[in-house]
Amino acid sequence: MSVLLNRLAAIFVAVGLLFTAQTLTAPQRAAAADPGYLMVHFTGEGSTNQQMYLSHSTDGLHWNDLNGGGMVLRSPIGTKGVRDPAFVRSPDGSKYWIIATDLCIDCGQTWSQSINDGSRSLVVWESTDLVTWSQPWLLNVAGAIPDGRNAWAPEAIWDPAGNDYVLYWATNVPLNGATKHRIFYARTSDFRTITTPQSYIERPGTQEIIDTQIIEMPAGVGNYRYVRASGDGQITLEGSNSILGTWTRLGDLSGIGLPGSQVEGPMWMKFNGTNKWALYLDQYATSGGYMPVLTTDPSNPAAYQKQASTSYNMGGTKKRHGWIMNLTAAEEARVLARWPNTPAKRLQSYNFQDRYVRHTNFDVRIDQNVSTSPDSQFRIRTGLAGSGTVSFESVNFPGYFLRHSNYDFQLAYNDGTSQFAADATFRQVAGLADSTWSSFQSYNFPDRYIRHYAYELRLDPITTATARGDATFRVTN
Template sequence: MRALLARLSAIFVAVGLLLTSQVLTAPQRAAAADPGYLMVHFTGEGATNQQMYLSHSTDGVHWDDLDGGGMVLRSTVGTKGVRDPALVRAPGGGKYWIIATDLCIGCGQSWSDAINNGSRNLVVWESTDLVTWSQPWLLNVAGAIPDGRNAWAPEAIWDPETNDYVLYWATNTPLNGATKHRIYYARTSDFRTVTTPRTYIERPGTQEIIDTQIIEVPSGVGNYRYVRASGDGQITLEGSNSILGTWTTLGNLSGIGLTGSQVEGPMWMKFNGSDKWALYLDQYATSGGYMPVLTTDPSDPAAYRKQAAGSYDMGGTKKRHGWILNLTAAEESRVLARWPDTAVSRLQSYNYQDRYVRHANFDVRIDPGVSPAEDARFKVRTGLAGTGTVSFESVNYPGYFLRHSGFDFQLVHNDGTAQFAADASFRQVAGLADSTWSSFQSYNHPDRYIRHYGFQLRLDPITTATGRADATFRVTS
């Protein structure tokens, strides 16, 4: 009888899970007119993978790499590497920040260094339109924590009770007889200054906690206004009605076979137009990148369902610990226009065909045998000054463009001004020395062209055969 009852129970459970999983099937691709989702993430180890990448989705489970899978922001401060980004939108939508861990494993820093004597700073970028970003700056958040040894996995959420942001992150500290990662928090309104850090989440004994992300849940769903998911040996769920109030433990995802030894980096996403969420988890133990787990109630551990591998597509690059933003139609239009899948090109000199335009210490010249090769690779974009022009964006320093100043060329970060756009825009015309090649006429000095002189790039009027040869290039892969 016990065996029969066990079999019947198993059948009922299986049927229940099947019905529930049908309800939580990943949605079909949304109509093209619907605004989609933007994910900011890193892609792995190494200097280039520990930078900022963007992906876009129309339905929240099928992702396309923006800019052909190339990096879109590069840290030039601190360790010169970044991981675990959060993308924060101001309540009014007029300002955005990316905040990230200042960490570059394998770039002269080991995991032991990062844990015990890592950067106490976060890396921050700011934007007013989601496409033109400031230069990065360092925000010291852990320096005021006694013997704080690092600052990892930052997140932020707007607190309507105090009209500022609760910024929270993990720091490894010795406290109460245990050295481990705890979650600390501080308040900020601009991500340039913060209040004195305070302990936010601490697990008992020697148990660490590193990754935490909070989502606000609409009224009528579950019993809590806020739910947070944390990596602390499990993927633990907690609920509260106040960001800095009392949090209640709700359970974890071990019931669906997901523990902290398998996955990390919980990342929330709410599907547009429905009370359905995806909790993305980074399969770090198998180097698998993100996978979605779907639910109709973030506060109920029993409501989560893993998805079959064929029901989602993470795109061409590995997605690691990041953040998903539900886009407005205007934001989506700007983002997709800024980062189309543009081919990577080189500019070959006509009269020195073993030489290519490259940047070196942000100066611009033509050289043979360019090393690293990325210094001679550019995205030929629609011109910053508008239709009919082109601009040259560096592949390994995204956001940096070839710009003339005093008729000399440098690789310069786009400051978003009209003057920069004009200085960095050119009309591509038939080559002055060979019409099958190209020459590039200045947008704001139309009597002048890009040319090399003494192998340095400059902007000159062209009046001689030598000048015409110097001002002729081939756009090639």
């Protein structure tokens, strides 16, 4: 009997461990009514991929690209490229920021240049609703660091002790006989001005540290209020009870086969409604993009578990070093409405069928040989001024719309005003020259239509057969 009891006990223990492992490996998908997760990231090298992209997940493991996999924000300032973005949400949820590295590799700058004489500034966007973003600005964070040579991989966390944000980033600087990346910090309340930068994290000798991200732990989990994961030759875990206090090294992830030579860019995510976390790691050595490791205790290196590739899906675009936000239901509704997977379209001229509407230097015209150019691609959105209408958002300058001004057309950034919305809104009607094509009637000047004249786009009354041809377009791929 004792043998039988021992065998039964062993079976129960094994079953319990199996259920525990399954629970950790594959957290249950969020209920349909639960809000999901939003990831901001970049996708690779080049001027197009080094911009801001968004992806959404309902369960934290299976991701869908938003905006048809296209960029959602583009930086026209600094190096005109952005990497390593982070979301910041104010404690009361009234403001949001995206902070990012001002860096564009292979589009004007080499790695050597960016390391030794790169941008000392971060790129910052601000929003009050998570969907309408300001024009970006440059925040100089490393200029006050003696011989600071760049500013990479910014992060920020609200610090109740100071009633402001601790902003931290990596700067390459010669100090104490070693030129390497160290983590610096400053305080800010608005991401427009900062306190004098101070040294925050430095590793011994020549060891660099570039990527680090901090999470606040719920009461009762682990022994520390804060845990941070850093890329410093390993994925190192540390704990502290104060953001700017003493940090204790807890270990690293080399024990589960994830040394720093293989992964970087640690990115935390807490699963909704449960004390489970994913630590996403960028498989830079194999160009594999992000993969999750799961844990129920971020402060315990032995509690992390690698996941089978079949247990997660990162979506259609490669996800590179970014940040994940747990959404509220209201935030999720706004985000999904703003960036549905609307396909890119082109407007082909009816009477010059080798020409398409395109923007060039923010002017708008019809041109030849642009059928494959992103300058001639637009996402036809629900009209900014109301339902039953359309607006044309640029694919390669997201947030910019076709807008008339003094009856001339330009590609302009949506400033959120009702005047802009009206000027950028049109009614799609049967083509004036061919009912199988389309014409576009102005929302706020209904006696006028989009038409080309001398190949330039205008908003005109249509009274002749020639004008009807000029005002007729085919919506095509």
